[in-house]
Amino acid sequence: MNTAPKITCRDTTWLVSESQDRPLTESESRALEQHIAECPLCSKASVQFQVLFRQLRTYFDREASNGDPS
Ligand SMILES: [Zn+2]
Structure with missing residues (x-):
């Protein structure tokens, strides 16, 4: 069992928002x-993040109707 490095609440917030722009590395996630x-x-908070991100994604999906598949 690998133990991930300890991160702070602030790091968590940062990583969650970072994960919206790029895939997190294995150790980050x-x-x-x-x-x-x-x-x-x-x-x-992560539950609220997910709701927020789902709303954002829905919004962007609507805006970008010719999005690339990924
Ligand atoms: Zn925390």
Whole structure:
């Protein structure tokens, strides 16, 4: 079992927003998942992030009707 590096709540927020622009590395996403699993604050916040990102994606999907497949 690999242990991801400890990250802070601020790092978590940064990584979540970063993940919208580029794929996270394996160690980044592992650290993120681990922090969210251990931190009640971020676990709560991550639900809100997902709702927000889903709304953003819906908005951009509507705007970019000729988006490339990826
Ligand atoms: Zn946290």
